[in-house]
Amino acid sequence: MTNDELQFSSLYLTRFATSFGFMTVLTLLPDYIDALGATGVTIGLFITALELARTVGIVPLGWAGDRYSKRLLLVGALIVSAVAYLALARVTTIPGFLAARFLQGLGLTGTGLLGLALVGELAPNDGRANLIGTYNAFRMAAGIAGTIGASILFALTGFDLLFGLLTILLIVAAASVWLFVDGDETTITGFAFTDLAVNRRIVTLTSFRAQYAVAVSLVRKWVPIFVGVSAAQGGLAYGTVVVGAVLATEKVTNMLCQPITGRFSDRQGRALFVFVGGGAYGLIALAFPFASTFDGLLRFSVPMAGEITGAVVAVLLLNGLLGIADAFREPASMALFADEGKGEGITSSFGVRSLVWKPGSVLAPLAGGWVMGQFGIEWVFFVGGFAALSGVATFLGILSWEHGSRALRQW
Known part of the structure; x- marks a missing residue:
């Protein structure tokens, strides 16, 4: 391997290891409960402790990443993550679990x-979005491996061996970063968040991202609800295998497409891919409530899953298309934030990106629950779809007004 290949491979391993850990705990959350x-509000705290840590860590870690060595800080974040998962293997009390979750959240934000x-x-x-797309593909692979592999390993071995293996994986990732990733030479002495928060291009991107966070938070969380809840609540009433x-x-689909769409966005214009991906996501979201109309077109039996209807096939196709749509948007969006932050505070640029996402990701599920109770589950998808379309319309409008009619292809 060349030096560059070793560096990127080390970072890909980091992405896989940390995402695998996140999905492992998410999959095992019912077992911890x-x-x-845990009951009632305490269950909510199991989620809030993680999100709180992921939020409060953004600004200080973003500043430190631009001021000091990103490589050294990344190694530290990986070690913090390893300690968190060791604690999760041995935790016996609710306060201990909450402390471990908070530590896990800090590690996730840092990595x-x-x-x-x-x-x-x-x-x-000219290759940034392609490499970011490849980096994200390892996150998707870890998501698949985490949901399937963690449940199987836990059933066979319990907490100790599962988290022991995860800790070893994180330590290997930390050693790989230390040995093979070059130290960055950029040092930002000021507080880059201040300048980047009012950067014209970043403001244009955040006008889309703030609304898109609502769309993704609603649609991603309500797809499994739609598939699994009873018909009386508007769902398809299928079991966990189908979900x-x-x-x-x-x-x-997201994992397979991101490296490809990232490479094309490097050539054709990243803003164009953000616009196309966001718009497609909104249109596909609007189609979900109509999946049940295909129920009678197809019917067959699958071992463990039971009877499969045309509605399930429709939802499978639609969710696969959501992955493709988001693969158009994500690497291009990340590359644009990297473009603006490089030399000015790249970690802070991604920090701004994360902060803009938080209000929608936290508040949208609460709003979605209210919408479902008042108007029906289909309206959650309608609100999510309209939020994505509103985001791309706002993005196109500001982009054209502030940066010219050709900016969609030039960015």
């Missing part, structure tokens, strides 16, 4: 921001 006897910043900084300008298969289709 049962084992620790996410710093790993992405290093990829964006090391990548050449898992539906969720996997989005990750598989």
Whole structure:
């Protein structure tokens, strides 16, 4: 391997290891709830502790990544993650679990921001989205492996061996980053968040991203609900095997497409891919409530899954298309933030990107629950779809007004 290949391979391993850990705990969350006897508000705290840490860590880690060595800080974040998963293997109390989750959230924020910043900084300008897309593909692969592999390993071995193997994987990733990733030479002495938050291009991107966060948070969380809840609540009433298969289709198509769409966006214009991907996501989301109309077109039996109807096939196809749509948008969007942050504070640029996402990701599910209760589950998808379309319309409008009619192809 060349030096560049070793560097990127180390960062890809980091992405896989940290995403695998995240999906492992998410998959085992019901087991922790049962084992620790959590109920009501406490269950909510299991999720909030992680999200709180992921939020409060953005600004200080973004500043530190631009001021000091990203490589050293990434190694530190990987070690923090390893400690968190060791704690999760042995936790016996609710306060202990919450503390471990908070530590896990800090590790995830550090590895996410710093790993992405290093990829964006090391990548050449004309290949940045392609390499970011490849980096993200390892996250999707870990999502698939985490949901399937973690449940099987836990059933066979329990917490200890599963988290022991995960800890070893994180330590190997940390050693790989230390040995093979070059130290970055860029040092930003000021507070880059201040300048980047008012950067004209970043403001244009965030006008889309703030609304798109609502769309993705609603659609991703309500797809499994739609497939699994009873017909009385507007769902398709299928079991966990079918729900898992539906969720996997989005990750598989996203994983396969991101390196390809990233490469094309480097050539054709990244803003164009953000616009196309976001618009397609909104249109596909609007189609979900109509999946049940295909129910009678097809009917066959699958071992473990039971009877499969045309509605399930429609949802599988739609969720696969969502993965393709998001594959158009994500690497191009990340590359644009990297373009603006390189030399000015690339970690802070990605920090701004993360902060803009948080309000929608936190508040949209609460709004979605209210919409479902008041108007029906189909309206959750309608609201999500309209949020994506509103985001791309706003993006196109500001892009054309502020940067000219050709900016869609020039960015």
